[in-house]
Amino acid sequence: MLSAMNTTSELTITLPDWLNERLTAPIQIQGDEARMRFVIELARENIVHRTGGPFAAAVFRSGNGMLMSAGVNSVTRLNNAMLHAEVVALMFAQARVGSYTLRTADASYDLVTSCEPCAMCLGAILWSGVRRLVCGATRDDAERVGFDEGPVFPESYAYLERRGITVVRQVLRAEAADVLDHYLRGGGVVYNG
């Protein structure tokens, strides 16, 4: 929709078709490694389908492992620099629970991401209300491929922890980093490099 001044008056954020197809049946996964394996597979598929950067993330209900949402990097597909995998997953999870916070009385949620978050996503995680953050590849792995992670410092993680977010890092790191290398070898676009 275009108004008289040629501005867009609404934005629509979609998932790629292949991901919507993956999500047609309920998914329940217990354990950080199994959840990470699922997320790494989505990152790999995002490369294969050429629907964005080599990153994926998902929100799980902490106790029973129900998948609440999944996101893949959609920067190039949707021409939107903010649509990193974590932001996409968190937005869809909040839409599903119908609240601007996942910190609810009756459930808690984990964000599982194939790579340690950039500065923007780390902030988004803080505001999202998730209780746990589980990361695969490291900042160094991402930067080796050419992706900038921005101003994230040890104090940034300490800030999350002080706000009650448990951080678990380097879960299946080698497998997660391999996806990044695969993207580089395939000549994938490194935006914001």
Next chain:
Amino acid sequence: MLSAMNTTSELTITLPDWLNERLTAPIQIQGDEARMRFVIELARENIVHRTGGPFAAAVFRSGNGMLMSAGVNSVTRLNNAMLHAEVVALMFAQARVGSYTLRTADASYDLVTSCEPCAMCLGAILWSGVRRLVCGATRDDAERVGFDEGPVFPESYAYLERRGITVVRQVLRAEAADVLDHYLRGGGVVYNG
């Protein structure tokens, strides 16, 4: 749209009606103070119309001062913790130029925000491609009202500057901070406090 697993398959991000009405004719504003005055007025209107937190931002084309997009905090209105004013303005600006970066060969863009960015927005600004960041109220002003700004450090701003983003702070700070105080006095919701 709901799929079989009860996930939302697309998200729509809108501006409040009052803001769309403000944007029906082209707007051109020269000078940081005049642009800040425009943004502060939007933050104030966002309180009056009860469409979100007391924050607004806008993207201007650097040279001629054409308004590319405007955003207001939409966290509570759209149940989405990521929709801070800066993120909304940057997403709409990128939609308008049709690119995931505002760092183009033929134009450069400024983001003017009524308050210094939180950790998430600071990262988003880095990825957006804007060349200048102009801020009104300070982190201290926001925190005095109860809003957390997250892990933003002096090094975070230094990181932006090293990436070629000029940062201008405390433009009409008193007027910008007054909007925050007005929100507090009016009993506005302080989410993520």
